[in-house]
Amino acid sequence: MHCRKIHVTLILLVLCISVHPQDIRIGFFYDSDVQAVVFTTIEGEYILSGDGRKVAVIRKGAIFHVERNKSGLTVHDTVQSYGVYKNLEFTGASASNIFQVKPVLPSLPSKESDDDLSISIYNEALRVINRTGLEKYISGTVEAEGGSDALPEYYKAQAVIARTFAVKNFNRHAHEGFNLCDGVHCQAFNGKSRMNAQIYASTSDTRDEILVDINSKPAITAYHACCGGVTASASVEWSRDLPYLVPVKDPFCVGSRHRDWIKTILLKEWTTYLEKSYYYTSPDNLYKFNNPGRQKYLDEKNKRLLLAEMRKDFQLKSSYFYVTAEGNLVTFHGHGYGHGLGLCQEGAMEMARVGYTYVDILMFYYRNVKIANSKL
Ligand SMILES: [Zn+2]
Ligand SMILES: [Zn+2]
Incomplete structure (x- = not known):
């Protein structure tokens, strides 16, 4: 009976976080036990709610501190305290809403992102979850994982890879109340793509596109910095065969940094x-x-x-x-540098430079796959 109850709760949780299929919930600072953060509105206006009640309006530039103590989450700005709560919701109230959240205990780099943020307590630390559009998330991961000075066709290939990963692993953290974490356990997300407008444009150009295998299932889109001349087979690195992760001789990364x-x-x-x-x-x-x-x-x-x-x-x-x-x-x-499976980033950058399209790049490094249009 007890197990069944847990099972039902889990199903409800999964349904709950899949209500807005275009949205994704990202667990921030997943590798750290954060005890206090500072929230700042960068663009737009936020409504702060505590346990379902409206607490404050956070205008552009305003700074709110959130800390965990024995009784819950305390909130204050530079002027006053707003009480103690179990759950806090920072909800964007404008057409475009951008916030920044910075852990201060311990001190970690801040993250700037779009749309909403919620904070609750989980395992004696803050659980910080950003809810935003899937495509905004994808452009952020492309910047974090793919660098900031490459060409559009390379970014498009990285966007399809990142989106395929997100679709395939969408419920990986469902038991914790979000979809994917921001660390290497899932794929790095350092926040909004800000350094290169081309990344967001490239992501949009491949909207909803993912790589699927011959059974139309999302592929495991492994990638690495440099293959060193030939990519690895899944059977060598993981001891199981995958028809799309097979050795590919790569002439494109000759002379690259990590060759x-x-x-x-x-x-x-x-x-x-x-x-x-x-x-x-x-x-x-x-x-x-x-x-x-x-x-x-x-x-x-x-x-x-x-x-x-x-x-x-x-x-x-x-x-x-x-x-x-x-x-x-x-x-x-x-x-080479990395596990050698799937796409070689240094080779892919060179392919883009000499004129190959993102489809050429993906079909070169992954075999027996096709691009499919998939909405979560
Ligand atoms: Zn994760
Ligand atoms: Zn290579």
Whole structure:
């Protein structure tokens, strides 16, 4: 009975946050236990409600402090205190509403975003949720994840990728009252896209477009900084096959910033590491393994050490590397930056630069997919 009740509550919650399908609820400062924030109206006018009652009007430039204490959320501005509440809603009342919210305990970078904000208490910290339009969110993530000085066709490709992720994972945080968080757990969202008007224009140009697989399901649109010459297959990085995440030879990132890297460690560190994994073969075998493509294991015969694991253990830029030894040093010679799956950002930027469209870019890095029009 108890379980059933929880189940029903969850379903209601999911229905509740899907009422405005064009909207998305983003959990802000997800990786931090925020105890106090400052809210400022940047554009428009906000109505502040506490536990369903109107508390104040927040005009442009006004600053409101919200803090958690034992009895709830206290609110005050520079003049007066407005009481203690369990839930606060900052609702935009103008045609265009932009706010800024800045954690002050602990002190974190502020976020500026569109539309509404709610604050409540969850797990002894503030739960700060921004409700805004999906396309506004997408342009913010494109800026956070894709940089701010690329070309329109590249931004369009990133927008389709970010939107596909949002659609696919829309209920990931439903049990916490929002859709996606703003951290790397979902996709980075540092707030409104402000640096480059082109990003918002590119996002709008691809409105509602997502990538789907052969079963018309949203694809896992993995991407990374640089593949180093060939992208990885899902089976190598995740130990499962996906028809659209397969190795693609990439001539476009030749000469890019992260194409090649080296890292040197002490021979002792290397031998200790290998011994822990029961490698006792001769040094010749250990140091001269070749990795012309992207193999999965250090030694493809005994299949003991995954290169993806070694990447984490030695904090390497990628799992696409080979090893040499000289004197008491061992050097990793690697290519690329990131897991290597799906779109290579540095290659995609070059494709855009030489005239390919965002559709060309997406179809090059993801195979057996198509663009579909999907409304949440
Ligand atoms: Zn998340
Ligand atoms: Zn590449």
